[in-house]
Amino acid sequence: MSGQDLVSDQGLRVDGRRANELRQIRVRMGVFGQSDGSAYLEQGNTKVLAAVYGPHQPRGGGRGGNRSGTGIINCQYSMAVFSFSAGERKKRPRGDRKTQETSLQLRRAIEAIVQVELYPRSQIDVFVEVLQSDGSDYCAAVNAATLALIDAGIPIKDYSVGCTATIASMGASEEVDSKDETGSGTGIVDANHMEECTGATTLTVVALPGAPGSNYESDTDNSGLVVVAQGTGARLHLSRLEGLRQRALQGCRDTRVILDQAVRFHLTTHDPHFI
Amino acid sequence: MLTTKTFFRKTKRGNILKIVREHYLRDDIWCGSNLCSICKHKSKDLVLDEDPESRSSLYPQGHYLVLDTNVVLDQIDVLEEDALCNVIILQTVLEEVRHRSSNVYKKLRDIIGDPKRKFYVFVNEHHKDTYIEREPRENVNDRNDRAIRVAAAWYQNHVNASKGARKEKQKVDVVLLTDDAANRDKAIGEGINAASMQDYVASLIDAGFLQDKLCKRNYVLEGESKTPLFPPHLTPAQIHDGIKSRKLLQGTFLASRENFLEGSVNVEGYEKFILLQGKLALNRAVDGDIVAIELLPEDQWSVPSDLVIQDEEEDPSDLLEDETELKAIKVPKNIQRTPTGVVVGIIRRKWRQYCGILQPSLVKGNVRHMFVPAERKIPRVRIETRQSENLSKQRIIVAIDSWPRNSRYPLGHFVRALGNIGDKETENEVLLLEHDIPHNRFSDAVLSFLPKLPWLITEADVTQRVDLRHIDVCSVDPPGCTDIDDALHCRELENGNLEVGVHIADVSHFIRPGTALDKEAASRGTTVYLVDKRIDMVPELLSSNLCSLRGNEERFAFSCVWEMDEKANIIDTKFHKSIIRSRQAMTYEEAQLKIDDETQQDSIAKSLRGLNSLAKKLKAKRFENGALVLASPEIRFEVDSETHDPIDVQAKKLRETNSMVEEFMLLANTSVAKKIVQDFPECSMLRRHPEPPQANFDPLVKAGRNRGFVINTASGKELATSLNEAHTEDNPYFNTMLRILATRCMMQAVYFTSGMLQPEEYFHYGLACPIYTHFTSPIRRYADIMVHRLLAVCIGADATYPNLLDKKKNHELCYNLNYRNRMAQYAGRASVALNTHLFFREKVQNEEGYVLFVRKNALQILIPKYGLEGTLYLSKKGEVSPVNFIYDEEDQSQKFEHIVFHSFDPVVVQLSLDRSNVQHEKLVFKLVKPVIPGFSIPTKSDPEMVPKSNIVPKRKTEEKPTGSEISGGKRGRRKKQKK
């Protein structure tokens, strides 16, 4: 795939999407009886399971860090050994540097929406397992964790939504297309594994996009905005950051609409008080 | 969000791997037809005519064409003509073409990009109604054929579906063109109009010239004999198995230039080439093809025949010639035989388009003719053309299509005519094509990335750059140079040290990575200099204007500024992007005069003197380290300004200022190389010059020994010393010739990516320099642009992009740059040869020369006046001469009676042009002095030409440092051995 533009002259990506289109998102909430909240989420072929336990008393003999009076969020991100769609197997599902780091980032994303001060001396455990990996894994994990928190009935400030934007190419067609069709932003959203493998810089944004109508573009309230930028070695020039950020944010907003619909549908079909 | 449906494509790679990919189908892919009222087109997507005109008698109804992949791949030369319009290119086809031939793919994309042609790309693979899944046991090809038929049928229904509402409109047909008979039959069975390209083109009005361009696959014999002449080729699967089981070998086939019945294959793991002898053994391999061969048993091995056999058959019949001449060779028992083999299959054809001339058929009115390629390694080609009268006086281009078993020659088709044989323009065109030099006009896409005029320096530019406009900078170049990429300055600092600046055109500011402009420049790799023509790497607006550091104009530069002490030690090095205003663009001669004229005391003169004295010190230091001074004969043509014919030829002069500029370019290149490797140890673009293996030096050592000199080649430094010490009283040109020989022993200097080699291997042998790169000529070398980008990142002036840091991509780029460089160099030499021939066309001239090498049957002669080299044959095959020279291999001499020829001996030769072969004019050298009755030519009456007893070249001996590869190569400075 190397050397090939991510977006064709006809404006389509290899899998048939346009630059600003997400993959199909499918959601099921309340998939486990054991946990306090759970959700299963598919973004294309990336499939993620999230479970929330708590709030409950902190385990491990209270390491003293809990005196501050706020609750603790404990996150564990793991990838199933068979999760790679490319076929190779992972040695360990968790505990390596990468998943540990992702766990940490996941905690940031969740702390941004959970009002931890409501749960003094308590702990909330969030477990996310990537069952199948096909790109944008971390974003799918954040989205699934948000849904699981909702399912657990834990009050949140907003949806915490993740989305990636990847620099496509600087071919003329793409630049033109992205301008006349979507107004702002450059790059392709929600990259799948193959697109990630091209080595282009990917910006991962986790945002609290708010209700669809509200204007977050002005950045008046970016206190809750968590931004994680990650790429494969390539550095990103400052001039390109804004375009990518806009594109990723729009992806977050679109994702939020879909998640929100899924939550409302779930609530109308399963009244949580009777589960 | 339009994701409608998800499919899974399961591809099994190997045995275990399962790849699941999503494949979205859409309902917003439009048909591109103006006739359609269903699709919600945007105006730019409306490509196909509402009422296409039909020029075909087969399909009188207006129609759109759908092309099968094989048609695009094989008939691209027909498609490139403006004849076929309103064509639908399916994505299936586009993808297949992309995988099969990047060359055809590029051409196809160019056609699609041309709005006049009305080619519409229909993304059938993502359209909800035209996507099909592969059926069980259906192979990929069959599936794609079916997809093409489904799409064609869909179009037929779709474009006419809206017809109901607009009755008055004509129905539009869809015609599928495919050369695959099975696909065609199925299509017709499914009610789709389908035809072969051949039939369709034949049915067009004015089909004649298009028919010439049709790809020829089948050869029907006129005679009755249909017995195959050649053994069949193995199938790919058989070849694969054969290679796996080591029964077969694979390698690149190289045809012999001298003997068309002989060739060799370079097989990996074999030290020697594997010999192929005879038409049947060659079995239709064409030079460059990758072939599978079978090794013969050892008792059938042979030796290279050393014969010169040209395929000169007048009557191109289909009988294989008598190969008695070849078979007659008896292999002497004591000589080691060469492994010999036969071609059993072709793994990959490397056919390209070939230049040559038409050899019209002897039969009047015959459309079948022979084509004779200019490259002797390529066999003649059968083509069909109806315009032979017209073409017989022209140089033409032909593509090979196939080589069936029953044809003695490959089949091909006419592509285009270049112009009349012998025209300067035509010959230049041939030269460029034969050296694969991209020389088309820059496309509009490329030009669209040029800055808009008037180009002005903005406030923002000034804040981002160091303003050096107050410094007295000047440039020194060859006369007539319009692509000035370097300028210099030197001034005294308060602490007594000197500040020296080298300012290089900031090309990377204008050529942004990834743009069409950038891709074009990367593909061209270098500017090519012919004697009377320059083929730019970047469009003229940049090369001769915005990037060129012209006098008294403000320009962007990338500056390298050193602080140096009196002894030329570097105290500090700085790099920054800057704005400069060169005070004066000088020639070497002007600069030299300015330095020498002591009455001139302006700042430029002072600056030049400072630079000059530092340069001498730098040079001395380099030589101390063992840098080599090599030489190659260089010539310059005085060209008539109107006819562009060469009027006079002379060897070039070099001045102190040449070497001055060179020293600083060298210094800048080395400084930059160190800097970028520090920051990017894995992906820096560097240039290395490997040390030649000792065996390479044999001819040099022998030649030196002949004259009583010991040439020590153990290290570069020892070689340099030996060369410096080798002087003879009686022959002032001796040292230069020795250096010319030394140059011939060298390896090519090449670009490479730092991460691909160990740091010890970065060494530049000629310059005796541990690390080196090219930074100083970004206008005419793409490597320098890459280096500029890396350096800009190092100093925080610009951003990186993925490909800049991609080791593999850089490696590929280096490969291309090295290839382009080599080709540019060959083309330059060929251009000199072409002009030499033009110069000698009407002349017969006696010239003084020297013996450069002694060969078995000839002397290699160098004419210093013209820097010209040629062969003086002492004996010719089949000719009985009263004068028989005796060759002494040990002594490297040729002897006849009391006359002995050694290397470096002076001679007088007569030069004339042999024009008997139109395609290969050659300069003939004949001996005049020393007089050998029965062999030498009688001295002409022209008294001036009578040589003096001791021949002294009129010109001072000229030496050329290796370093010249750095700053050299500007107009006319391209004939270097190791560029």
Ligand SMILES: [Zn+2]
């Ligand atoms: Zn339509």
